[in-house]
Amino acid sequence: MKSSSVVSFRTVAALAVLTLLTTSLAFSQQSQTRPRKLAPGWVQLFNGKDFTNWRKVGAEKWIVDENGAIYGEGISDKYGYLATEKSYRDFHLSLRYKCEAEGNSGVYIHTKFEGDTPKIIAGRQVEIDQTTGNNSPTGGVYGDGRGWVAWPAPEFEAVQRPYDWNDMLIQVEGNRYIVHLNGVEILDFTYPNPIAEEGVIALQLHSGGKGRMRFRDIYIRDLTNR
Numbered sequence: 001m002k003s004s005s006v007v008s009f010r011t012v013a014a015l016a017v018l019t020l021l022t023t024s025l026a027f028s029q030q031s032q033t034r035p036r037k038l039a040p041g042w043v044q045l046f047n048g049k050d051f052t053n054w055r056k057v058g059a060e061k062w063i064v065d066e067n068g069a070i071y072g073e074g075i076s077d078k079y080g081y082l083a084t085e086k087s088y089r090d091f092h093l094s095l096r097y098k099c100e101a102e103g104n105s106g107v108y109i110h111t112k113f114e115g116d117t118p119k120i121i122a123g124r125q126v127e128i129d130q131t132t133g134n135n136s137p138t139g140g141v142y143g144d145g146r147g148w149v150a151w152p153a154p155e156f157e158a159v160q161r162p163y164d165w166n167d168m169l170i171q172v173e174g175n176r177y178i179v180h181l182n183g184v185e186i187l188d189f190t191y192p193n194p195i196a197e198e199g200v201i202a203l204q205l206h207s208g209g210k211g212r213m214r215f216r217d218i219y220i221r222d223l224t225n226r
Contacts, residue, residue, distance in 0.1 A: 039221075042094070045084065045201075046070060046218040057081040058118035060205045065214070072203065074103060074211035079118055083111065083202035090223040093170045093201065098214040099130035099163055103206025105213045106142070109172055110199035122196035124149065125204060126170050126179055128213075130162045139168075139179045139186040144196075150177070150189040159184045165216075173223065 046054070048068035056062050060080025061073040074080060088109075099105065104127065111123030124143025129136060136157045141150040159181045160166055169180040175194055179187040201220075205211035 042092075042219045042221045044218070045093075045220045046215070048216070051082070053085050055083055055085060057083050057113055057116070057202065058205075060211070067216075069098075069214045069216035070203070070218075072105075072205045072211060072213045072215075074101075074205045074207060077207055079207045080205040080211070081108065081111075081113075081118055081202040083108075083113070083200045085200070087198050087200050088172075088220070088222060088224060089198040090173050091201075092172070092221040092223065093218070094168070094220075095218040096165050096167055096216045097128055098165045099128065099212075100214065101206075101210055101212035102130070103210025103212070104129040104131075104137075105206060105211060106204045107168070107170060108143070108200075108202040108204055109170070109177075110194065110196040111202045112196060112199045123199050123202075124191075124194070126168075126177070128168075130160075136160065139181055141177060141187070141189060141191070144194060149191060150187060152179075152186040156181070156184065156186040159186060 048064070050064060051062070058078055058080035059076045061075050062082050063071050065071045070082065072080070072082065093107065106125035106127045108120070108123050108125045112121050113119065114121050122144070124141055127137045127140045127142055129138050131137070137151060138160050139152040139156065140148060142148050161182070167182050171178040175191045177187065177189050177191065178185065203215055205213060
């Protein structure tokens, strides 16, 4: 027969473990919804309410959902974009994204459009694709009319969480691009001859009605005039 003191100790220990697990779960859930805390110099690029300082380019659907996230849905046979009004040169961009369909997406940098059309005449994108496996291009750099110019190494294919929220940090300093995904550096690439070195930032939706994406917690640290 076990003594009451042993039983009591094990009960207390079990309650302590349960409390720790409950607290961890609550913190995890909270971290998905509360604004992230970043170092000084960062400013909110999306206010979680409307598209102030942003503009829609193309015919795709962009709304702010009930949770304060950007929801984009491809409804035509062309690519669509949600672009900043302001142009940027050197910057750090922090955001969260969630893929909800097969179509890929991306974050365009140093972008220039042909008037009000979705035709891009300069700029390149940091790819977002829910594909897993050694062929996952997420974090790669594509554009400037040259196709792929950089691709993350295969060992980083498991870093992304398909169809769940992911944290992405894009650092653009001169022609050097560093991409972090969920806290892991997956690309450090120096681009020899970019066509444009300044332009707007644009979130992309896949053409053909395949794109469904959510973005939230978008912050920027503008380094252009440092």
